[in-house]
Amino acid sequence: xxxxxxxxxxxxxxxxxxxxxxxxxxxxxxxxxxxxxxxxxxxxxxxxxxxxxxxxxxxxxxxxxxxxxxxxxxxxxxxxxxxxxxxxxxxxxxxxxxxxxxxxxxxxxxxx
Amino acid sequence: xxxxxxxxxxxxxxxxxxxxxxxxxxxxxxxxxxxxxxxxxxxxxxxxxxxxxxxxxxxxxxxxxxxxxxxxxxxxxxxxxxxxxxxxxxxxxxxxxxxxxxxxxxxxxxxxx
Numbered sequence: 001x002x003x004x005x006x007x008x009x010x011x012x013x014x015x016x017x018x019x020x021x022x023x024x025x026x027x028x029x030x031x032x033x034x035x036x037x038x039x040x041x042x043x044x045x046x047x048x049x050x051x052x053x054x055x056x057x058x059x060x061x062x063x064x065x066x067x068x069x070x071x072x073x074x075x076x077x078x079x080x081x082x083x084x085x086x087x088x089x090x091x092x093x094x095x096x097x098x099x100x101x102x103x104x105x106x107x108x109x110x111x112x
Numbered sequence: 113x114x115x116x117x118x119x120x121x122x123x124x125x126x127x128x129x130x131x132x133x134x135x136x137x138x139x140x141x142x143x144x145x146x147x148x149x150x151x152x153x154x155x156x157x158x159x160x161x162x163x164x165x166x167x168x169x170x171x172x173x174x175x176x177x178x179x180x181x182x183x184x185x186x187x188x189x190x191x192x193x194x195x196x197x198x199x200x201x202x203x204x205x206x207x208x209x210x211x212x213x214x215x216x217x218x219x220x221x222x223x224x225x
Contacts (some may be wrong), residue, residue, distance in 0.1 A: 004154075011197075031210060031211070033213060033214070035216075041218070042202060042218045043213065045216075048210075050211065050214065088154050090154075100155075101157070102154030105153075
């Protein structure tokens, strides 16, 4: 059974600082997703990573994938308050189209 | 373009009742997935439908069922509701087996009392 672990689960950081969220998964996968969720809201897709070494960046967020280590990272650069949210990684397989296994999420709070 | 739409947005039901939740995917998306999100946890996969056929089922009891219609919209049905079924139910649609990602609807908040 595929397991997805995120750490840390809670992260409080100062504006302007950098930090990385880690996502480890237990079995081979060919797709990795990152989502953002604001309180009481749905999931917003951030990144889709499909191959080893894939790196994608959007604003202050950068995601990478190492399929050999079964690890994805979400790096936050020069955090701002608007980035405060819960971030989920999810792992899928092409053979299980539609099924993604989610981590428990990382709740990020950016303080001024 | 309209995104993934779900209805209703909020629902309160009594234990033992049944509920039907609805989802309309993005135009052109033939795949619909359903997830249950309990407060403080990540979403848990319930079902996936593609071209009106069930392609995946998560670890949920038979009280949960779903179907997809010719227009690719979908319904999730839950019978004999339990207090533990209280959650946010999310629908996601995708263009091609998730290769381009999934778009989630705003969800249905179900409260069972």
